[in-house]
Amino acid sequence: MEELKLYTYIAVFGTFALYFAIAWWARATNTSDFYVAGGGITPLQNGMAIGADWMSAASFISMAGMISFMGYGGSVFLMGWTGGYVLLALLLAPYMRKHGKFTVPEFIYDRYYSKTARVVAVACLIIASLTYIIGQMKGVGVAFSRFLEIDYDNGLYIGMFVVWVYAVLGGMKGITYTQIAQYVVMIFAYTIPAVFISLQLTGNPIPQLGLGSTLADGSGMYLLDKLDLVVTDLGFKEYTTANLGGTVNMFAYTLSLMIGTAGLPHVIMRFFTVPSVQAARASAGYALVCIALLYTVAPAVGAMARLNLMNTIEPVAGQNLVYDERPQWFKDWEKTGLLKYEDKNGDGKIQYTANNTDKIIIDEKTGKEIAINEMVKVDRDIMVLANPAIANLPNWVIALVAAGGLAAALSTAAGLLLAISSSISHDLMKGILTPNMSEKNELLSSRVVMTIAIIVSGYLGLNPPGFAAGTVALAFGLAASSIFPALMMGIFCKKMSGPAAVAGMCSGIGITMLYVFQHKGIMFIPGTSFLGGMEPNWFFGISPNAFGVIGAIVNFSVAFVALQVTGPAPKHIQEMVENMRIPSGAGAAHDH
Amino acid sequence: MEENKATYWSENLRLIFICLTIWFVVSFGLGLLLVEPLNEFRLGGYKLGFWFAQQGSIYAFLGLIFWYGAKMNKLDKKYHSED
Numbered sequence: 001m002e003e004l005k006l007y008t009y010i011a012v013f014g015t016f017a018l019y020f021a022i023a024w025w026a027r028a029t030n031t032s033d034f035y036v037a038g039g040g041i042t043p044l045q046n047g048m049a050i051g052a053d054w055m056s057a058a059s060f061i062s063m064a065g066m067i068s069f070m071g072y073g074g075s076v077f078l079m080g081w082t083g084g085y086v087l088l089a090l091l092l093a094p095y096m097r098k099h100g101k102f103t104v105p106e107f108i109y110d111r112y113y114s115k116t117a118r119v120v121a122v123a124c125l126i127i128a129s130l131t132y133i134i135g136q137m138k139g140v141g142v143a144f145s146r147f148l149e150i151d152y153d154n155g156l157y158i159g160m161f162v163v164w165v166y167a168v169l170g171g172m173k174g175i176t177y178t179q180i181a182q183y184v185v186m187i188f189a190y191t192i193p194a195v196f197i198s199l200q201l202t203g204n205p206i207p208q209l210g211l212g213s214t215l216a217d218g219s220g221m222y223l224l225d226k227l228d229l230v231v232t233d234l235g236f237k238e239y240t241t242a243n244l245g246g247t248v249n250m251f252a253y254t255l256s257l258m259i260g261t262a263g264l265p266h267v268i269m270r271f272f273t274v275p276s277v278q279a280a281r282a283s284a285g286y287a288l289v290c291i292a293l294l295y296t297v298a299p300a301v302g303a304m305a306r307l308n309l310m311n312t313i314e315p316v317a318g319q320n321l322v323y324d325e326r327p328q329w330f331k332d333w334e335k336t337g338l339l340k341y342e343d344k345n346g347d348g349k350i351q352y353t354a355n356n357t358d359k360i361i362i363d364e365k366t367g368k369e370i371a372i373n374e375m376v377k378v379d380r381d382i383m384v385l386a387n388p389a390i391a392n393l394p395n396w397v398i399a400l401v402a403a404g405g406l407a408a409a410l411s412t413a414a415g416l417l418l419a420i421s422s423s424i425s426h427d428l429m430k431g432i433l434t435p436n437m438s439e440k441n442e443l444l445s446s447r448v449v450m451t452i453a454i455i456v457s458g459y460l461g462l463n464p465p466g467f468a469a470g471t472v473a474l475a476f477g478l479a480a481s482s483i484f485p486a487l488m489m490g491i492f493c494k495k496m497s498g499p500a501a502v503a504g505m506c507s508g509i510g511i512t513m514l515y516v517f518q519h520k521g522i523m524f525i526p527g528t529s530f531l532g533g534m535e536p537n538w539f540f541g542i543s544p545n546a547f548g549v550i551g552a553i554v555n556f557s558v559a560f561v562a563l564q565v566t567g568p569a570p571k572h573i574q575e576m577v578e579n580m581r582i583p584s585g586a587g588a589a590h591d592h
Numbered sequence: 593m594e595e596n597k598a599t600y601w602s603e604n605l606r607l608i609f610i611c612l613t614i615w616f617v618v619s620f621g622l623g624l625l626l627v628e629p630l631n632e633f634r635l636g637g638y639k640l641g642f643w644f645a646q647q648g649s650i651y652a653f654l655g656l657i658f659w660y661g662a663k664m665n666k667l668d669k670k671y672h673s674e675d
Contacts, residue, residue, distance in 0.1 A: 067646075072627075075645035079619045082650045086615045089657045090608050094664075208647060212636035222637030240642045241631065251624055278665055285657040292650050299646040581601055583668055 007399035023166030034171030047286025052179035053415035057139025060408035065380035067302030073244030084261025089284030097280035111490040112498035128475040137461025139409035147402035182407035189404020207300035235354035256548035260476030263484030266419035277583035320349040329389035338379035421450035481508035481551025494577040500562035508555030618652040
């Protein structure tokens with residue numbers, strides 16, 4: 001245990017020192033550095049930075065755990081969070097880069113010649129980004145408290161300080177180079193344990209192939225077949241076919257995550273940092289390479305962790321683990337409350353099944369009692385963090401996972417903070433309230449705004465509002481139902497007018513928020529949901545998390561109907577759109 | 593020149609349409625709607641539909657972005673509208 005702690009301190013504080021050094025080397029001196037890193041980032045560098053920016057604590061810690069328990073149903077996250085990059089590369093990134101401004105709301109302002117549109121875009125951006133940051137801050141607190149045994153609050157303060165130093169000092173330039181380092185840390189931390197575990201279980205070091213291989217235990221059985229057998233024996237749904245709320249829901253969920261991904265401002269603004277339209281297309285490709293490295297490993301991590309967990313609790317069918325002989329990792333996670341065992345039948349052994357009732361039921365066919373589940377809590381978030389320990393991997397691997405989790409949370413938080421501070425200082429203050437602000441003052445004000453944003457998000461991380469768990473759905477819902485349709489129509493329909501687009505955005509957000517709130521409570525306050533969270537009331541069986549796509553369809557329809565009323569956009573706007581479609585002459589992203 | 597612009601844009605739209613069709617087929621088609629019949633087939637230990645949902649679609653997305661990028665670079669050269 002002591003050795004583990006030492007390694008963890010070295011890994012965590014070693015990487016922090018690296019981030020500080022990079023921040024000092026790449027500090028920003030003007031607004032172009034601060035907002036778009038001077039426009040000189042190469043596509044590969046940008047791809048790595050987008051990867052780190054995009055892959056948050058949720059991707060690193062939670063996703064494999066969700067897949068682990070959902071099986072095939074977890075595919076919505078895998079396809080949804082990668083397929084969005086195809087939409088970005090084909091429909092948005094090149095044209096927005098050609099237009100060459102600093103922020104997403106600024107693009108919307110130029111295209112729709114409307115301050116209202118700009119303010120609506122800023123509001124969507126701030127709500128989506130702030131809700132997202134809360135999750136990152138919580139991730140930082142949890143990682144510190146588990147691995148360094150510092151309490152949650154202090155862990156959060158350290159995290160806030162680290163982000164503050166490199167984000168405020170370096171702006172986009174500092175953040176980009178730090179994110180490149182964080183990507184490298186993150187990907188090693190994710191794949192090294194996966195390689196070890198794949199090697200142990202199947203003899204194949206490549207996790208993507210290991211998942212499709214036979215087990216190395218001499219049985220000659222395929223890993224996935226074995227997993228299907230083990231989970232169905234205990235009454236769980238078959239791993240490789242378990243559905244998530246029906247085909248319609250999975251369809252809508254995947255599509256919502258895809259267009260939500262393509263509409264998230266902190267990802268889009270990264271495309272303003274490359275020197276040309278061709279580089280913008282290429283960096284979407286490199287970004288997906290960097291993301292796919294983790295996302296194609298995640299299903300292997302999920303399935304193998306589930307199999308290892310099952311095998312630990314019930315090594316041979318019918319011979320369950322004796323509670324007093326449980327391994328060290330089991331005890332460690334019990335302390336956090338994320339893993340809980342209750343000896344319901346009093347035999348001192350652990351039973352883990354899908355039967356969650358307390359009543360004793362006799363199976364009619366065999367005449368035996370059906371085993372009752374005694375693992376009353378297995379939090380999905382522990383699957384990635386506990387995975388190396390479950391598989392008995394060396395301590396330095398566990399330390400690396402801690403550093404990787406922190407890198408994932410910090411890099412995403414920094415990207416989101418930049419999106420918030422640039423939209424407030426550049427769009428609201430410079431763009432609307434005080435247009436005569438000098439560049440020096442704008443730079444200063446964005447640093448002040450960023451500091452305030454860090455304090456606010458730190459406060460929300462310390463006192464997470466009751467709705468924190470539901471908020472990521474809201475962030476994706478907003479991006480999918482407002483920002484993505486507005487940008488896409490702006491580029492592909494040159495006649496689309498400002499008032500029509502604003503009407504579309506407002507109705508898209510409106511219907512999405514209404515649906516989420518009526519099922520999950522107004523501002524997620526329990527008891528205020530007027531239709532209840534019950535499935536019978538879901539529109540075509542679509543869960544609130546999957547509703548973004550319906551909001552987007554409403555947005556498109558309302559905008560096109562309103563276009564008939566308002567008439568087409570003015571001639572100079574249509575010319576601007578035509579110019580956006582031709583890649584030549586894209587200078588560096590500039591101010592006005 | 594105006595004519596050039598229009599053909600450049602329509603060729604681009606055609607490429608986007610082809611790419612998005614493939615994008616839809618590999619993920620929503622093979623990974624979701626046709627998953628059950630495809631699961632009758634195998635790719636090593638993977639059921640084929642399951643493989644498309646958790647692995648194949650991601651590889652296809654990657655291929656699509658790079659293929660589109662390469663095609664567009666050629667198109668940019670053809671119409672001299674590269675930087």
